[in-house]
Amino acid sequence: MSSALFIEQMLNGLQFGVMLFLMAAGLTLIFGVMGLINLAHGSFYMVGAFACAAVAAATGSFWLGLAASLAAAAAAGAIVELLVVRRLYDRDHLDQVLATFALILIFSEGTRWLFGSFPLYLDIPPVLAGAVDLPGGARYQLYRLAIIAVGVAVAAGLYLLISKTRLGMQIRAGQSDREMIGALGVDIRTLYTIVFALGAALAGLAGALVGALQSVQVGMGEPVLILAFVVIVIGGIGSIKGALVGAILVGLVDTLGRFLLPKAFALAMGASQGATVGAALASMLIYIVMALILAFRPQGLFAANT
Template sequence: MSIALLIEQLLNGLQLGVMLFLMAAGLTLIFGVMGLINLAHGSLYMVGAFACAAVAAATGSFWIGLVASLVAAAAAGAIVEVAVIRKLYERDHLDQVLATFALILIFSEGTRWLFGSFPLYLDIPPLLQGAVPLPGGGRYQLYRLAIIGVGIVVAIGLYLLISRTRLGMRIRAGESDREMIAALGVDIRTLYTVVFALGAALAGLAGALVGALQSVQVGMGEPVLILAFVVIVIGGIGSIKGALLGAILVGVVDTMGRFLLPKALALAMPAAQAGLIGGALASMLIYLVMAVILAVRPSGLFAAQS
């Protein structure tokens, strides 16, 4: 196993972690501020991917498609919050789960009706095509490095938004005591809509960025949603810092587990059998990590911090 291959897999894990952070940051904001379990968050990821693919195909510009993904996902999130989610804040979590699960079905069938059952494809923009050299003689895709860079910029932007702006102050106050900030004259309904739209836009951005690496298809958000929930449980519900560190941990552990476990098992058994068993164990690895972390810190790594 070469150094270049190991670095490549570490970067793949970091890129997966950054994508999960974009999903988990919005999800943890929504849960932290509103106390809402939103299973439809993965559908907003799908909306962003389809909007980017459709607009990029119509205009010939990936960048216009990327802007469209943010606008479409934020608009869809705001509409959903006003039309459906707003009625669920005082309901128990079971009602929230059932309602947002219904939204998954609505988004999936609506997307299938608009775009059909066949997948769409996004081309990597010419500016980000190619690869950069790695230590040891390997090369790494420039577009994946760009995704990592976008994630870092978004993380810094969210930190500044939450810690340095009036909106961030209201978001933090909403996490602590929503009744008090409502009594002080803050329009809590507008705040909730803004937070939900922001979380939706981040999910849409993640979908658009990943859409250039894989096919854009109905249901693409559900597997990512499961990993995003793992991230916020590990990092601590309501914590942006926890979402970032949890996402990187999950991304690196998942990627390196799938890379290293089959190779390790191949030392003691046939390669085909090692691949099957190693792949199965690797898919369990992040959940084992989550269980260990929750055994030590039941509230997650950075609970109640932003």
């Protein structure tokens, strides 16, 4: 195995982790502030991808599509919060799970009705269509590096928002004592709508960015949602820092596990059987890591509000 190939897989894992962070950051904000289990978060990922693909196809501009993905996902999140989620805050988690699972079905069938059952395809913008040289002579896709850069910028922006702004102060206070900030005059309903729309916009951004690497299709958000829940459990529910660290950890473990384990088992068991066993173990690896972390730190790697 060459060093260039290993570096390429590391970057793939980092890019995958950044995409998971965009999903998990919104999800951990929503759960941390509102105490809401939102199974429909993956639907906003799908909404962002479809909005980007549709607008890019109509206008020929990926950047307009990207702006549309943010607007569409944020608007969908605000509407869902106003019409459905607002009635669930005082209900138990089972009611929240059932209601948001119903939203998954509504979004999936609504998207199928609007766009049909066939996947859409989103082209990488020409300015990011090239590749850069890696150590060892390999080349790496510039667009994937751009996704990593966007993730780092979003992480920095969220840090500044949460730690340096009045809205961030209200979000942190809402995580600790929502009744108190309501008593102090903060419009808690408006705050919840803003947080929910922000979380949905981040999910929509992730869907739009990944849409250029894979097909845009109905149901694309559900597999990513499962991994996003793994990320926030590992990182610590309510922690943006934990979401970032957990996402990078999951991205690297999953990508390198799928790359290295089949090769390692093939050395001891033969190519065919080793590849089968290695692939099966690689698919379980992130859940094994999650179980080990929770065995020693049941609250996750970081506390809420960090």
